[in-house]
Amino acid sequence: MNLRKTLLAASIAALPVMASIPAYAANQLMAAPVNQLSPQENAGLVAKLSAQHAKAGLNADHSFVIAAHHPGVTGTKISRAQHTFKGLRVFGSETVVVTNNAGDIVSESVADRRAGLASGAGNTVDGAAGARFDVTPSISGSAAIDLVVKAVAPRAIHFSAPVAELLVWPVMKSVRVAGAVNKSEAALNALDLEEVVDHYELAYLVQTRMISGTKPIYFDTVVSAKNGSVLAQWKALKTVVGVGNSQYNGQVPISTTLSGSSYMMKDPNRGVGGTFGAMAITNANHGTSAGSVYANASNTWGDGQQYISGGSTTNANGQTAAVNAMWGLMNTYDMLKNVLGWSSLDGNNTATYIAAHVNTAYDNAYYDDNCKCMFIGDGSSFNSLGSIDVIGHEMGHGVTAATSNLNYAAESGGLNESSSDISGEAVEAYARAGGTGTTIPNSGNDWMMGKEISKTGQPLRWMFKPSKDGSSPNAWSSTIKNLDVHYSSGPNNRMFYFLSQGSNSTSSSDYYSSYLNKAPLAMTGIGTDKAYRIWFKALSTKFTSTTNYADARNKVLQSAEELYGVGSAEATAVKRAYAAINVGLDVDETATGGAVVITTQPANVTVAPGASASFAVGAGGGTAPYSYKWYRNGALISGATSASYGFTAQAADSGAVFKASVTDASSPAVTVTSGNATLTVSSNTSSELVTNGGFEAGATGWSGTTGAIGTFAGQSAFEGSKYAWLGGNGTTSTETLSQSVTIPASATAATLSFALHIDTAETGSTAYDTLKVTVKNAAGTVLGTLATYSNTTPASGYQSRTFSLLAYKGQTVQISFGMTEDASLQTSFVVDKVSLVTQ
Known part of the structure; x- marks a missing residue:
């Protein structure tokens, strides 16, 4: 069993050889600010990512553009690579790459929305078989901007120059996973749906940042490059509505700079560069631009009172909004730096600024990605918008913009x-x-x-x-x-x-x-x-x-x-x-620490004569490892020393009562005893033939690659905490799990069921990695293949599978799960809750 690769996203693209992931301590700090990669380093990273194109069903039209870098934990760097097709960005399709100091790729997190482009499936826009997606626009970028301006605010002025980016726009739709097809709308869980590409459009992403009077009007609009229609639009203004005397925090120390005979509200200790060379608070003075940095003859600022509407923005009362802003900015910087090691908003210690007194009686505060800065209004229905949590909120937008850049x-x-x-x-x-x-x-x-x-x-x-x-x-x-x-x-x-x-x-x-x-x-x-x-x-x-x-x-x-x-x-x-x-x-x-406790009680069991009866107990707390003893009708069962106990039940066993005791490894040891579980043996009821089908007792009952059983990073159980993870290696491998069962000759039904989750880094319609579910005889000869699954049938959650094994009644057979994985790009087949019920 190879070391499991940690899965970072629903779709993972793992290189055949990945660098080892450094050990990560819970309080490990982020690395120091990083330099942007050189053109040669960018090209090298793109080449490594592009090396997997053929396997992923992509071609030379596909590539990457390195969009941003920021520090990772010490010893790593994080790069964000946008996916491109014929030189155009595929919106929302990207890869987050963690590299070590040697430039080796440690891990990747992928949102892949490009698979339908030039993959042999035809043009997904017009359906023409064999056609290639056309990237030639019918309207210009300036025409797209004009359309947006006329629709959004025709009389507004541009705060910053509008931008139109030609790109590939994947039109997404939500589909239900197999297990949720018949659920009512009200019963849906978020994991019941997945987003898939319906088709692609050639489009312009038009970014307009305008001011109408004193009101900022920021929009991102997706315009069809073929006919000028609006495909999508959203607001781009990231708002909160959506010794200084501060208004909300009393007298607080603020960091300033002495320049000549005046004190400037510029912090020389936090951040470098940026618009003003340091963290700064400016006076917008009821306008919409930043204005100038606050200056004062003394180093005592503000009166701690709400700004008086119409009054001076530079006297003590007007300075209070600036004190609020600087105190919030300082604490935001210090929290990120001291707790996480993250420097400023972008991790690279780039200074930002906050403009106070924006507009007149403005009931909002907002973050602007263009200047990577914040604007605070004086309020009308609200008090001044410079409270500590509002500052932390808006500066949080800057951190998000520098990292995941979550679409707004x-x-x-x-x-x-x-x-x-x-x-x-x-x-x-x-x-x-x-x-x-x-x-x-x-x-x-x-x-x-x-x-x-x-x-x-x-x-x-x-x-x-x-x-x-x-x-x-x-x-x-x-x-x-x-x-x-x-x-x-x-x-x-x-x-x-x-x-x-x-x-x-x-x-x-x-x-x-x-x-x-x-x-x-x-x-x-x-x-x-x-x-x-x-x-x-x-x-x-x-x-x-x-x-x-x-x-x-x-x-x-x-x-x-x-x-x-x-x-x-x-x-x-x-x-x-x-x-x-x-x-x-x-x-x-799960109970942790304290005294050892029973976390899972043995359950009552009903089986048919000749079937396997299995009981299990779970424990937590105390000091691991635990030792187990099982009792039948109060008498110790010799050799029953694991977390589960099973045997072949006969009619005479009906009514027997079982319990377990669990002893931890502390000194002195502590022992707890479970509740009772009763066995009923009846020929008129269904019986479970699989031992430990939920894998909670580890390898008990199973043979083969039992190292696949357990709890691992990157996967979760269908129920309980354990499961069998076959595959997921990204290298050539074969793994099997089998269990022998005897199906009674008198059975009128024999139903095999299991929960299966498949995720993969493979793309395309070729089955590179497979899982076969078979029925074998004692010699290992395949009597029948129930199903074959592959990387072509991934799902975002578990799906229940059911098969009849009545054809094998009267026989002792092996239920076998056999996985084969090729040399690269992992596929994980995660199996849980295996059951064979006979009647």
Whole structure:
């Protein structure tokens, strides 16, 4: 069994030889700022990525453009490569590449939306067999810009020059996975749907940043390059609505620079370069441009009071908004740097700035990607928009823009907003505790976004129960992608609250989720510090621009497993927190630490005479490893010393009572005893022939490549915690798992079932990697092949498979799962809950 490759996305492109992934400590800091790659280094990375084109069913028309770099953990660098076709970017199709200091690829996270282009399937736009996708536009980029300007704001002026990028626009659609085809709409879970390409359009992405009066009007619009029709459009303005005397924090120290006889509100200690050469606060003075850096004759700033409308923006009252901004900016920088090692917004220590007093009585604050800066209004319905969580929120947009660059529409837009809300709460907690230290405190913030700026006391958003605002949902649904991003952020905000603080089991509580139905009903939180580290790792190393809720859940889980371990309390908390918002199913919490306890009680069993009766027990806490003893009717069973016990039952065994004791390895050892389980032997009922079909007892009952059984990073169980992961190696390999069963001659039905999940880095219609499910005799001769699965049939979740084995009644046969994988590009066949029930 080869070391499992960690899966980073629903679609992974792994090179035949990958560099080893460095050990990752939960508190390991990000590396120092990185230099951009040289043209030669860029070309070398593109060549490595392109080497897999033939295997992926792509051709010379496909390539990559390295779009950005930022630091990874110490010893690594992260690059983001956009997929291109005939030199045009394929929107939302990209690869996140982690490389080590030698330039070797450590891992890749891929959002692949290019497979239908020139793959031999014909032109997916007009359906002409054998045609190639046409990249010649019928209208110009300037014409596309004119169309957008006339539709959006014909009398507005451009704040920055409009841009029209010719690209390939994949038109996406949601389809149900096989196991969810017959579910009602209300019963759908986020993992029941997957996004697939319906067809492609040649289009312009038109970015307009305009000002109408004093109102910023920022839009991204996708315009057909063939006929000028609008294919998609979304708002691009990343808003929050969607010793200085500060208004919200009392007297605070702020970092300034003495220039001649004046003090400038420029921080010489945080960030370099940028527009003003350092972190700075400027005075927009009711305009829409940055204005000039604040200056003052003394180094005492502000009066701590709400700005008086119409008053001076430079006197003590006008300076207070600048104090608010600088204090928030300093704490945002320090939280990222001291806790994570991340320098400024982009990780490369590039200075940013905040412009105060933007517009007149402006009830908003926003982040602008063009200047990588923030604008704060004085408020009218609100107080000044410069509270600590609002600053942290808007600066969080800068971090997202520098890393995953989550598209600001549909589900990815909601995650973008949520990431900023999470950042705002983390900065608030850090600042309230003094703004020092290497961890984020688990107190100090109120889990309500923008409460301080509200004149009514009503916050903009409630993290713990989003629906309190009357518009945000508490959980995912298939229609969430249609909401404004400030509302579709709600479920992920709630997820983060539950992950860090836990939930409540009382149905009337604001902290209750009906989707949490495992034990205990009130899930346990892991604290803000751990929760934020997990989120940041997923955001910076795994998310792509089109990550949705289902993809986020998988990547956040993987981040937790990499930081804290597979099966850790932190990984379990991620599963439960996402389950609480209808993304994935709930799981039981595994007891850790404290005294040893029984976590899974033996269940009553009913079988037919001659069938196998199997009992299992689970334990947690205490000190591993555990030792086991089984008892029948109170008498010790000799040789029964594993977590499961099974035997061939006869009629005389009916009514027997079984229990287990579990002893840990502490000194002195502690022993706990399970509840009783009763065996019923009846010829009139169904019976289970497979021993340990859920693999919870490890290799018990199974032969072959038993190292495939367990819990591994990158995959999850259909139920319980263990499964069999066949494949996933990315190298030439053959693996098998088999179990011998005897099907009674008197059987009237014999139904084999199992849950199977397939994911792959392969593309195209060629079956490179296969899994065969066969029935063999005792000598290993194949009596029948039930099914053959391959890399051509991946699915985002488990699918249940069922077959009749009645043709083999009266025989002892082997149920066999046989996997064959070729030399490169992994395919994983994950099997769980194997069952053979006879009647």
